[in-house]
Amino acid sequence: MQVLLTNDDGIEETGLQALHRALSSVADVTVVAPADDQSAVGRSMSSRVAVDEHELGYAIHGTPADCVVAGLSSLVPETDVVVSGCNRGANLGQYVLGRSGTISAAVEAAFFGVPAIAVSMYIPTGEVDYRTFDPGYDEYAEAMRVAEYLVDRALDRGVFEEADYLNVNVPVADGEPCEMEVTTPSTVYDMGAKRRDGHITLVDRIWGRMAEGETTDPVGTDRRAILERRVSVSPLTAAHTARQHDALDALAVEF
Template identity: 60%
Template sequence: MSDSLSLLLTNDDGIDAVGFRALYETLSEVADVTAVAPADDQSAVGRKLSNDVSVREHDLGYAIEGTPADCVVAGLEALRPDVDAVVAGCNKGANLGAYVLGRSGTVSAAVESAFFDVPAIAVSLYVPGGGDTPWQEQASDPEDFRNATAATKFLVEHALGAGVFEQAEYLNVNAPMAEGDGPAPIEITRPSTLYEMTAEHDGNGTITLHDRVWDRMRADDIPDPEGTDRRAVVDGKVSVSPLTAPHTTEHHEALDALAETYLDTV
């Protein structure tokens, strides 16, 4: 363990998740790691924030009765304010595509950290699903997360010193499940823009929402081009997307013109 590098580790699957423990143990080889993670599953809550949260000591650090964003705020402000970086993961299930960035609790923890000016890495594992075993029952062994933990360890050791976070506020990492002996290569990517959410009304008061992208991934029917996060993971690579947290703004002449005529129309 290195005395010079300190990390806050959180997630959205809960502090006792297999992927969380796998990442904690791997990162502890190179850093002083303190867990500040949800006490239970908080998947897909985005940046939902609480006013008050209960905290209890855990053998890895602290368990919070709250969301990933709660954990980052509580961790950086009250429990471990002196860390070099925040790592969120390893999530069981990929967080791929631009449309999931605001939905994922894992990614949202990294975004929350970025607003504190603390570098962050969000880490997720792509579980293909299909076959006889439901995807929820797969990735039950820490070894299944080997590609994700190895890549994250490498980035933690090298990205800070290399100046990566002078241009990016956080990294969104997605890794395929481990196969064979060697690690999967890293590819620097951009989030895919493919979006195929559907909604079906059964006529009896229920509307079913469905993300068809997962069906296409299982069928190897992905139109994403080279260089996108989803294409990299489907091709067996570790996707690393360097991202910025604040929403960008641009000058809009048409909107300026509307503002100038507002008082003349009301």
């Protein structure tokens, strides 16, 4: 099996190198990843990017979406599955799906018709400062175990006959393996903004609640699963599905 491995944190990030180590036991892995940090760029795309050879594959001076297009169209066209991650920080809830560079790489692959798996690790913000926390291979051990398991089995078991990509979130490893739960992205949304001294500060209040171990997310959602220390796997589709309905049809007729 040929795996194209990418991320949004940059090619030197430990999380990517941890997945490279894990996946190399079950597949041929070529890294096509951003040369530097491209977190939260969504599906931003360039028209021309520089590419450097790297000991793991290729470093692209562009976004995660750039990496996938360059990889699947030019550098690794024989790819069987794209893996994105492991992201340092969780990607939970519907509202983050379009923001995340990690997930956007998986979505870009899906439009090529190539199965994809986005892998992110939840950092318990009530215990450490996620801005300075620098996890090593030990902390990524559960992410490595889960990624290897899914890459080794999901294609042959027909998982991608129903899903375009998987959004996977895992807890930080603590020596005990976690159960896996198939989830849906939470719809709970609590962004806010505060204006002061000529500036507006945007605040995601959900992270504060998660730091306290609190959640209003229902059973079966990604955020509840990760807070209760289970691996969350959300099977998702990439297409923006149109829903035709009478109200808009009437407006179109009246125009």
